[in-house]
Amino acid sequence: MKKIKKIAVMTSGGDAPGMNAAIRSVVRACAYYRVSCVGIYRGYEGLIEGDFIELTARSVNNIINKGGTILKSARSKEFRTKEGRAKAYEHLKENNIEAMVVIGGDGSFTGAVIFNEEYKFPVIGIPGTIDNDIFGTTHTLGYDTALNTAVEAIDKIRDTASSHNRLFFVEVMGRDAGFIALNAGVGAGAEEILIPEEDLGLERMLESLKKSRRTGKSSSIVVVAEGDKSGKNVYELAQYVEENLPEYDVRVSVLGHMQRGGSPSCFDRVLASRLGVKSVELLLDGQTNLMVGLKNNEVISTSIAEAIKGGHSINQELLRVSDIMTT
Ligand SMILES: Nc1ncnc2c1ncn2[C@@H]1O[C@H](COP(=O)(O)OP(=O)(O)OP(=O)(O)O)[C@@H](O)[C@H]1O
Ligand SMILES: O=P(O)(O)OC[C@H]1O[C@](O)(CO)[C@@H](O)[C@@H]1O
Ligand SMILES: [Mg+2]
16 A cells, blocks of 8 residues: 555634644644645635645644634635535645545535545544534534633623622524533533523423522523524523513623634643544555544544434433433
8 A cells, every 4th residue: 555645634614722733733643654744724715725835843833722723714615516626636636635634523524525535535534613513522622622611601600690680591602512502501500501402492491490589599590502492592582581581680691702712621632632643543544534533532433424424412411410400
């Protein structure tokens, strides 16, 4: 088997803390194994434009602690077209790039699988998204940091909620996944948690808030995932409670993109370092179409197709714990 001599790395989709640590790891692993490494700017967008940079072990000094991504990220419409992917392939060929590491979420992996089908181009995925909505890994890069950011913010909201005897609806990210809401909700002691995976019902929420009042709680926090199943956004939920429980003084806080920024947690830095090394080792071993991930604290690999299609399930035990905690 011919040894790969040049590997490219990109970050794609929504950015996530820990992406820089993963870039660093891929670049340093390439240097260790004496393989050239090229960074692709702005995900598939930069691939289509041939916006590349040579990366050496020294190019990634002092980035392990930085949020965002030095390679920048994008959502590329053109890569969804055959013509766009043909341009991308030409740039890879021109630059003698023989394999690619894609750090991103399910959409980025879908693009990688299609590209591999069309051009037989070797690809490995590193799961990088705060949403944690990828099968084949218990943790995606950025998820742990985002949880800590959300919990810190909700703690602060709790201070003011408690001083004013108010009910706060706090919206956290998670368009299709409730991992951030459920875990940050339990970690911050939320009274109710609304997630896309389960429709707990608005009646149930009203009953729970009434009970909170009856049993002596003067303030409450309800954590709502962006993609909550009730179909109501956080402002509509607040209005619904105001109309049905006028005794409550309700406020809304949307945490938004602050959850995607900031210095990565130690967990995310270590995970990124492990996954980056593994991705390069798999490519040098002649493997492709795999996503690296974590299971029982072991680095494992799953076929990318399975990682995309496998779906994600919410932890029922955690839901039960959350329920018991509202007593
Ligand atoms: N079906 C597809 N065909 C080709 N390319 C795709 C396809 N789906 C997604 N992509 C490419 O992957 C990019 C990133 O996908 P997407 O915007 O869904 O983010 P993601 O990787 O899922 O990350 P996150 O959900 O964390 O923001 C898209 O902008 C597009 O360029
Ligand atoms: O503002 P953007 O980049 O469109 O992304 C928002 C989405 O990205 C995510 O944070 C994932 O990165 C989702 O939870 C959220 O809905
Ligand atoms: Mg996604």
